[in-house]
Amino acid sequence: MPAYAIETENLTKVFRSRWPRRELTAVDNISIRVPVGSTYGLLGPNGAGKTTFVKMLLSAAHPTAGRAMVFDRDSREPAARAPIGYLPENHRFPTYLTGWDMLDFYGALSGMGAAERKRRIPDLLTQVGLDERAHQLRLGKYSKGMLQRVGLAQALMHAPKLLVLDEPSDGVDPVGRRQIRDVLHALEQKGVTIFLNSHLLAEVELFCREVAIIQKGKLALSGTVLELTSGSGYRLEISGATEQMETELRSRARSAGAANGMLQLLFGTREEANQALDLARANGCEVETFGRTRSTLEEVFMKTVEG
Amino acid sequence: MNSQLIPVLALIKDTFREAFARRIFWGFAGCCTALLAFLVFIMRIDVVAGALATITIFGRAMPTTDVQGLVHQTQSVIAMALYFFGMIISVFASAGLVAAVFEPGRIELLLSKPVSRSLILLGRYLGNLLVVAANILYLTIGSWIIFGIKTGLWGGGYLLSSLFTIFVFGVLLAVIVLVGVLWESAAVAIMVTFGIMIVTPILQQRATIERLLSAEWSRNVVTVLYYVLPKTSDIGVIIRHLILNEAVDSWMPVWSTALFGIVVLAAGILHFRRRTF
Numbered sequence: 001m002p003a004y005a006i007e008t009e010n011l012t013k014v015f016r017s018r019w020p021r022r023e024l025t026a027v028d029n030i031s032i033r034v035p036v037g038s039t040y041g042l043l044g045p046n047g048a049g050k051t052t053f054v055k056m057l058l059s060a061a062h063p064t065a066g067r068a069m070v071f072d073r074d075s076r077e078p079a080a081r082a083p084i085g086y087l088p089e090n091h092r093f094p095t096y097l098t099g100w101d102m103l104d105f106y107g108a109l110s111g112m113g114a115a116e117r118k119r120r121i122p123d124l125l126t127q128v129g130l131d132e133r134a135h136q137l138r139l140g141k142y143s144k145g146m147l148q149r150v151g152l153a154q155a156l157m158h159a160p161k162l163l164v165l166d167e168p169s170d171g172v173d174p175v176g177r178r179q180i181r182d183v184l185h186a187l188e189q190k191g192v193t194i195f196l197n198s199h200l201l202a203e204v205e206l207f208c209r210e211v212a213i214i215q216k217g218k219l220a221l222s223g224t225v226l227e228l229t230s231g232s233g234y235r236l237e238i239s240g241a242t243e244q245m246e247t248e249l250r251s252r253a254r255s256a257g258a259a260n261g262m263l264q265l266l267f268g269t270r271e272e273a274n275q276a277l278d279l280a281r282a283n284g285c286e287v288e289t290f291g292r293t294r295s296t297l298e299e300v301f302m303k304t305v306e307g
Numbered sequence: 308m309n310s311q312l313i314p315v316l317a318l319i320k321d322t323f324r325e326a327f328a329r330r331i332f333w334g335f336a337g338c339c340t341a342l343l344a345f346l347v348f349i350m351r352i353d354v355v356a357g358a359l360a361t362i363t364i365f366g367r368a369m370p371t372t373d374v375q376g377l378v379h380q381t382q383s384v385i386a387m388a389l390y391f392f393g394m395i396i397s398v399f400a401s402a403g404l405v406a407a408v409f410e411p412g413r414i415e416l417l418l419s420k421p422v423s424r425s426l427i428l429l430g431r432y433l434g435n436l437l438v439v440a441a442n443i444l445y446l447t448i449g450s451w452i453i454f455g456i457k458t459g460l461w462g463g464g465y466l467l468s469s470l471f472t473i474f475v476f477g478v479l480l481a482v483i484v485l486v487g488v489l490w491e492s493a494a495v496a497i498m499v500t501f502g503i504m505i506v507t508p509i510l511q512q513r514a515t516i517e518r519l520l521s522a523e524w525s526r527n528v529v530t531v532l533y534y535v536l537p538k539t540s541d542i543g544v545i546i547r548h549l550i551l552n553e554a555v556d557s558w559m560p561v562w563s564t565a566l567f568g569i570v571v572l573a574a575g576i577l578h579f580r581r582r583t584f
Contacts, residue, residue: 013583015583055415055583055584058415058418058419059418059419060414060415060418060419060583060584061583061584062581062583078421078422078423079421080421081419081420081421082421084419086415086416086419088412088415088416088419090411090412091412091413091416092410092411092413093413093416094325094413095328096324096325096327096328096329097324105317105320105321106416106420108314108316108317109314109317109318109417109420109421109422110420110421111310111313111314111421112313113313154416164419
């Protein structure tokens with residue numbers, strides 16, 4: 001069993017136009033490893049090269065240099081794509097197909113037999129929250145949210161080991177998003193690797209364990225969400241401090257503030273924070289919050305892309 | 308079932324579905340049905356005691372002695388009409404079906420499946436060819452049955468002509484596929500294919516053209532173009548010979564056209580395999 005679901009080595013894509021003679025490096029020497037069974041988010045501003053990167057994983061775009069491996073197989077081999085379920089961002093599903101027909105068609109393209117497809121389609125459509133009426137409705141009549149759901153069902157049709165999802169909850173209402181997240185969590189429990197390309201940073205933070213941020217085609221930052229969002233300091237929030245105690249604690253803290261009747265203190269080290277905590281407790285203060293400071297993924301993202 | 312066959316059959320079935328949804332198939336079938344109805348209307352043949360008495364076409368009685376020749380002539384006229392006009396309709400119908408596959412958002416999903424690019428293109432090509440072939444066969448077999456019932460003449464030359472029509476369409480479809488892969492445009496595919504259909508009857512008269520050209524190199528160009536491009540007009544003549552039970556002078560137009568089709572389709576597949584979407 002390979003250790004990585006996705007492994008890229010110096011993956012590069014340069015688009016060249018002959019007239020006028022121009023070159024655009026969309027993806028520049030990106031090397032990442034996505035462990036089997038992980039949930040991985042790919043982030044970056046518009047035009048950063050995320051879609052080109054994903055297209056190279058699926059062999060829709062050929063790399064100019066480097067290579068992409070999927071479960072240890074070169075992504076250019078058709079067999080390498082067998083374990084992949086893919087939901088594109090600006091998909092254009094054939095509008096003349098019904099939800100059922102669409103799953104049947106893409107299931108057949110994945111090599112599934114007719115009996116297997118017939119057995120799996122109703123379960124999947126129900127799983128993504130499409131009722132029986134939608135099964136026989138043409139995709140042209142589907143709403144954006146319904147198309148996302150049927151698109152997800154299409155990606156899951158052949159029980160893939162790797163899901164590559166480009167903006168999966170785009171156009172889906174909050175209830176639908178929750179439903180999609182539940183489906184993805186269930187798949188994660190089963191050991192399916194999920195590679196998520198999304199602009200919804202809060203969603204990525206909620207769902208992914210690891211992320212990579214791409215900026216101007218280059219890998220700007222990567223790591224676990226926990227590592228990237230955890231700050232270097234400690235936060236202590238207390239109430240009921242006397243004026244003298246507040247002065248004492250403020251003098252020990254790196255920074256301090258007050259809001260809603262609470263004293264908020266930030267300490268540089270764990271030792272300082274623990275000493276302040278002991279002092280506050282010994283003097284009858286109520287501790288509201290104590291822990292490491294954290295940034296949101298959005299803050300990390302903005303800091304990275306704005307340099 | 309073979310794991311490679313399932314996707315190809317799915318692509319063929321999808322092409323049919325799209326042809327139905329875009330009314331291409333029904334439009335084509337409707338035209339064919341109207342033609343068959345028209346044929347029934349104009350072919351009023353009286354049969355007396357099992358023998359042909361008179362045939363009336365457009366209200367004019369024809370001598371029955373020439374009935375076999377007349378039927379063959381009528382068949383050849385219909386086959387020619389089907390060959391040229393049917394080809395024009397088929398090119399219009401197919402150009403959109405081929406270009407639709409390359410739409411952004413659709414092609415990426417197709418390419419993400421574990422099917423080789425060659426098979427994706429071949430599946431679509433075959434689906435398209437079968438959509439047109441089904442209609443050509445419907446019209447040819449339908450009119451052949453009408454002729455047979457009315458006259459008792461069941462010659463196979465007319466049926467064979469439909470296979471040649473499908474064959475030439477297959478070659479022109481290869482051009483549509485190549486242009487589709489290169490430029491993703493149905494309009495350009497139609498223009499290029501019609502260009503070939505217009506040039507080939509002119510090149511068929513190469514003996515006359517060569518007499519009119521003074522420069523050796525220009526005569527050579529005409530000759531090369533004649534041998535390289537598909538010979539739709541020459542094949543039309545072969546179809547006519549087959550229906551009239553006449554000997555075919557040369558089969559070169561058939562095999563050289565087939566060669567052109569194979570090369571063009573292979574070029575389309577090769578380019579599709581190398582393209583970035």
